[in-house]
Amino acid sequence: MSIWLEHDVSLEKVRQKIIYCYESKAPSPNGFTFTFNKKAWHLIKNEILNMVNKIFRLGKLLKGVNISYLA
Numbered sequence: 001m002s003i004w005l006e007h008d009v010s011l012e013k014v015r016q017k018i019i020y021c022y023e024s025k026a027p028s029p030n031g032f033t034f035t036f037n038k039k040a041w042h043l044i045k046n047e048i049l050n051m052v053n054k055i056f057r058l059g060k061l062l063k064g065v066n067i068s069y070l071a
Contacts, residue, residue, distance in 0.1 A: 008053045011045060018048075 018041070021034040037044065055061055 009049070009056060011049050014049055014052055015041065015045070 018034060018037050021037075023035040023038065024033060037048070051062065
């Protein structure tokens with residue numbers, strides 16, 4: 001079971017999660033909503049997949065992924 005937990009996430013699994021996210025959700029730190037992610041999927045899919053797998057391999061969020069803004 002531990003081997004299954006350590007494998008990379010598939011592109012299809014990441015795509016499914018993005019498709020089911022609410023499109024008008026608050027923008028991420030880069031200013032883009034999930035509407036952008038869905039429409040530009042064919043252009044950004046490999047970068048997103050690499051980022052997700054790197055987060056799982058390192059066991060921590062990459063710098064800038066968990067940024068919050070205080071008002």
